[in-house]
Amino acid sequence: MAECHPVGYQWVMEARARGAKVFHIDPRFSRTSATVDRYLAIRAGTDIVLLGALINYVLSNGLDFREYVLAYTNAATLVNRDFRDTEDLDGLFSGFDEETGRYDPSTWAYEGDVPGEEEPVEGGERHAEAAGSDSYGARGAGASATPPSDPTLTDPRCVYQILKRHYSRYTPEMVEELCGIPPELFLELAEAVTANSGRERTTAWVYSVGWTQHSVGVQYIRAAAILQLLLGNMGRPGGGIMALRGHASIQGSTDIPTLFNLLPGYIAMPHAHRHDSLDHYLEQEGADTGWWGNRRAYVVSLLKAWWGDAATEANDYCFDYLPRLTGDHGHYATVMGQIDGTVKGYFVVGENPAVGSANGKAQRLGLANLDWLVVRDLMLVETATFWKDAPEIETGELRTEEIGTEVFFLPAASHVEKEGTFTNTQRLLQWREKALDPPGDCRSDLWFYYHLGKRIRQRLGDDDIDRPARELTWDYPEIGAQRDPDAAAVLREINGTAADGRLLASLRELKPDGSTSCGCWIYCGVYADGVNMAARRTPHTEQGPVALEWGWAWPANRRILYNRASADPQGRPWSERKKYVYWDGAKWTGPDVPDFEEDKAPDYRPPEGAKAEHALAGTDPFIMQSDGRGWLYVPSGLSDGPLPTHYEPHESPVRNALYGQQANPARRTVDRPENPYNPALSPRFPYVYTTSRLTEHHTTGAMSRPLPYLAELQPEAFCEVSREMAEELGLENGAWATIVTARTAIELRVLVTGRVRPLRLNGRTVHQVVMPYHWGYSSGGVITGDIVNDLLPIVLDPNVYIQESKAGTCDVLPGRRPRGSALLDLIERYRDG
Amino acid sequence: MGAGWLSRWPVIRQLKGEDGRGQAARSARTDALRPRVEGADTVARSVCPYCAVGCGQLVYVKDGRVTQIEGDPGSPISRGRLCPKGSASKQLVTHPGRQTTVLYRRPHGTEWEPLDLETAMDMIADRVVRTRRETWQQTHEGQEVRRTLGIAGLGGATLDNEENYLMKKLYTALGAIQVENQARI
């Protein structure tokens, strides 16, 4: 965090100055490790073992926050009697189909939840193919609101007992054997975390892509969620699980997604085989209880924002205009489509897949097989120049004259040359004022897409294929000599309006009958009463620490999500010290906006058959869940199991000591010649690598390598290794090393330090190599270097299709890599060996 | 040079025992220096474009050029601080290597060629319309899909919400579904 989110880290340092104990768990020793109470070096790819052992420590010592757990989680809920755990099936859950490599999740359901016939529950095969679990960015999957339960927590089929059995072998000894963390350090962590949780205290977890970029990435976060729910650390001040996101508005690009499977506000894109009408779609997409029960209002309002008067009740509000998914249309599937020639035209906007994505060669082979490519960026990034300087030109795999791709490079406006909002890692929208016009041909992406849309619409015919584009609402005021579309007008469309054009103040005003329009339901209220709330800038010195008048957070400017849980079931603060949102006898109040209906009393009990929020009791804080509870166990929605389970990375030098099942059985592989894998446990690839970032650079370096200030601070691509590994292999500090995988080999400068330590795993030593990935062959860079991501395989988490960047295997050789076709020969030898 | 310049010479003053880090370090030149932000024509309230912490920035402009970017002391997130990247962001906007004109590489070409922005926009629009028609799928395995798999897009995590919104809206209306960004990968 000190390394990649430095200014955010000042708050950790402040907490520490006030007595907080800070642990850092990471395969690499960074600026964070240097400033904490205790650093724990861990083998990359084993965090579920550590988190599972913490869960086991809590459960076997009875340290859970029982009142919180009973009232606010699904610990007491009973699970289907046909459910089988990984303890029963040596690393598999019930429902696995060896042939397809997919799970049928029906047996994971709550007791009494009768699965449908064709597509059992959310998480079924087609749902999984289209990365359906992504839609849980703002809600939980569907399940019963009032499943049978055992409040004594003793029924062997209740979630609490299932958890206990599932994690019973996640012991300190297992942590030592798989993670390389000695038992005394594990116990120090376990004691600190549990002692610092409960009524009086809360513990927070902070993670980043070191937890997500794995073939079991979603389950890493789930494991942290289980621990935090058991300890009562969710929805309370000082608690939570904080995702530190890496780009200025990467949260925004998930909320208003440029993602294949989502529409704005985590509404799933319709699937051809699952959704033929709006009614049918709404039926299948989640539960009718909890706030998601209002989804018709969210979806219809979005369709009204896009198709205006053309969207009527009679035509299903143009629901048919939405194109349909039939499976995985994600980034890596798209790249394979480019190589196969089905994808002809490609827009790359402020991104640099030739350097940033796994298996760079596959990325560039895809680019080289397009008809046309449009790249918009501040600099000439590698994705724009690959046709003349890609590594494949040097090896002879590609020849400039033979590449038929027509390339347009359009320079972009910088952040000060346009106005608009970023959404930061805390879901906070901040409006940026425009300081000046962009130079030359530089334009904002708002300008580009608006004017491109206008030009395309001028070229449309009058047939049915063109109807959705023809009838699209596309009128925005144009400003200034460059005719920039008015970003505030776009934000107002996102906020939404009533039939009379009045700007909506809250998502509670959204209607299912077509009388409201709203471009993104979770952002409704950002322009409440005509005020751009994201532009608010009351200084922190003039308001309290929650700072509600600086920018605007979704939803409804709530800063801590699910904050009803900061009070006990009766609505009283759990303690004076941790007082936050509470019931004052007539309403919920406190320094934050309550994440709950303000006047729903703690003793409210839903009447029979109640829907949406009315189906949740006054004691149900997790209002986006169908049962209002935090889910220790996930009965539906995930494609690789209801509970986090340790699987080794796809490429690992270590056998899974917990189960016969080595890697995540549901992981997605791309078995093609462009994407060869290192075999698991291969002696040819004995070292573990992980990739990382540095303070002075940003992702693929396109925004940092061209800047002399930053280039000078961190000039060369390097790999960091331990003294022991350097000695074993004859690597010299400052000299070169060649890193080899089945994909390719790259050369990096060697940094030998005592910060990377060899890990002792049950008597065996495993060496780790740490590689920052900011370098590439151009990007107008003052500095260049080999591309670390070229080493990575394409192997994906089965829930959201994120690639496994953070743990893999490699070989390391002293000296520089071979040039030209000799490089290919080297890789060939490794593949054959 | 006026009388007494010698006694104001910092070296003399420091030798006479004044603290070399304070007043005694000042010269006539330092006295004449003004902060770059003082003479700015306008100040825009902005946000750092790198990571997702979202530090507040103040962007100072004079004579149509960015003269300084500083941390916004009012921000409850950053309280005026910026890390090395945020502090270098003026260079991101002003450095001479920044590409400010459209470039075009024709199929099989070996060099970039200049291209007028308006022409480029027309050419791109033509290609979208043509490729979409050529690759249109009305149905797939007997189901209505109304889409094209011929056009894809990548990017958005460095863009504004308003930009992502227009992108998703336009792509969806055109039937282009392979729309992705850094948030997945």
Ligand code: SF4
């Ligand atoms: S100044 Fe640094 S910490 Fe702050 S947003 Fe920018 S990159 Fe992130």
